Amino acid sequence: MNTIPDNEKYEYLIKTCVYNKEIWLLKATEDMYAMVEDASGQEYLPVWPGEKQALLLTNDDWSEYKVEKMPIFEFINWLPELENDEILIAAFPGVDMQIIPVNPLDLKNHFETELNKT
Numbered sequence: 001m002n003t004i005p006d007n008e009k010y011e012y013l014i015k016t017c018v019y020n021k022e023i024w025l026l027k028a029t030e031d032m033y034a035m036v037e038d039a040s041g042q043e044y045l046p047v048w049p050g051e052k053q054a055l056l057l058t059n060d061d062w063s064e065y066k067v068e069k070m071p072i073f074e075f076i077n078w079l080p081e082l083e084n085d086e087i088l089i090a091a092f093p094g095v096d097m098q099i100i101p102v103n104p105l106d107l108k109n110h111f112e113t114e115l116n117k118t
Contacts, residue, residue, distance in 0.1 A: 006100045009092045013100075016049035018114040021072045023047050024054040026065040034065050036090050036099065044090035044099060045082060047075075056095050076111050079104040 017023045025047055026034035034057075036044045048054040054067045070078075082089070082104040089107050090099035 010100050010102070013047070013049045013092050014110050014114050017072055018111060018118065020049075022069040023072055023075045024049065024051055024067060024069050026054060026057060026062055027068040028065050034062050035087070036093070036097065042088060043086075044088045044101065046090040046093045046099065048092055053092065053094075057093065072111065072115075076108055079108040 025045070028034065034046055036046055038044070046057070051067055051069065058065055058067060079089075087104070089102040089104055091102050091107070093099045
């Protein structure tokens with residue numbers, strides 16, 4: 001049961017990733033990352049602000065995946081490609097797999113706005 005509102009979780013993701021200059025993903029193999037799909041077939045790339053949050057999901061279907069950090073600037077540069085591939089971002093999924101769906105270019109803009117504050 002998650003009691004933190006999505007907007008607060010999303011703001012935490014942005015601020016933490018910018019502050020630490022990294023974002024966390026689950027990696028299967030070279031250049032292959034964990035994905036989730038909704039009932040309509042839309043694919044999402046799950047991301048987390050920290051290693052501990054990502055580690056909570058390395059079970060069941062993702063037990064073979066490794067938690068990996070990616071430099072924030074590398075991730076930001078990857079976002080237009082995800083947009084072109086019509087892959088959305090699943091921001092900060094918890095063990096209940098509730099996600100905050102975000103368009104990659106919106107996320108890019110939010111990261112860049114936060115980076116400009118620093």
